[in-house]
Amino acid sequence: MGSLQDALLKAGLADESQARTQRRDRPGAARSGPGNAKGRPAKQSRGRKSSGKSGGASDLERAYKAREQAEKREKEDRKKARVAAQEARRKRNEQLDELVRGKTLNRKDAEEPRYFEHLGRIRRVLCTPEQRAQLNAGEIGVVNLRGSYLLIDLDTLSAYREIAEDLVPDLSPKEPEDDGSHYPPVPDDLIW
Numbered sequence: 001m002g003s004l005q006d007a008l009l010k011a012g013l014a015d016e017s018q019a020r021t022q023r024r025d026r027p028g029a030a031r032s033g034p035g036n037a038k039g040r041p042a043k044q045s046r047g048r049k050s051s052g053k054s055g056g057a058s059d060l061e062r063a064y065k066a067r068e069q070a071e072k073r074e075k076e077d078r079k080k081a082r083v084a085a086q087e088a089r090r091k092r093n094e095q096l097d098e099l100v101r102g103k104t105l106n107r108k109d110a111e112e113p114r115y116f117e118h119l120g121r122i123r124r125v126l127c128t129p130e131q132r133a134q135l136n137a138g139e140i141g142v143v144n145l146r147g148s149y150l151l152i153d154l155d156t157l158s159a160y161r162e163i164a165e166d167l168v169p170d171l172s173p174k175e176p177e178d179d180g181s182h183y184p185p186v187p188d189d190l191i192w
Contacts, residue, residue: 092164096145099159105131105140105151118144118169125149135171143168 005022008014110126114135117123125142127135131151134140141157142149144167152160161168 093146095163096143096160096167099163100143100145100150100152100156103152103156105153107131114142116142116169116171118149119166123149123169125151127151138171141168142171 005014009016106126107128110128110131112127112129112132113124114127114132115122115124123144131140135142135151140151140153143152143157143160143164144150149169157168
């Protein structure tokens with residue numbers, strides 16, 4: 001173990017007095033147990049005054065522990081919030097299931113798609129030609145339940161909207177806003 005010390009001494013980077021103080025202050029070498037290697041009890045340290053370094057290290061340790069505990073609490077809070085949100089969503093879906101049970105108008109022989117925008121994407125629901133005309137006229141509506149789009153009557157639609165407004169797509173035709181970026185109309189007298 002003295003090989004590094006010997007090398008430093010030979011290189012002249014350390015002197016013998018520094019090596020002795022290091023050997024004496026080294027924890028665990030000669031004073032590792034109730035007695036040292038020769039069977040004598042280890043000398044008690046004489047209440048040395050600590051420089052500010054050990055206090056700073058303990059402050060740093062306390063800061064790390066406090067930060068670790070805060071991060072742990074934050075992680076637990078996020079987990080509790082996620083679990084609570086899942087439970088609320090599950091209860092809402094059960095309530096919506098009860099509301100639409102037996103009231104859906106979807107038919108297995110429906111082949112015509114009706115496209116609409118919902119949740120930032122283009123979606124579709126399959127319907128018959130009569131149902132498509134009713135959808136376009138606003139006589140029936142569409143709702144989303146667990147990723148499936150269902151055709152329902154207007155009474156059920158209004159009750160569904162009260163529970164889950166975000167799951168009812170807006171089927172009304174939207175005119176693009178006139179933001180002035182379109183081209184002016186082509187004059188009639190222009191010859192191509």
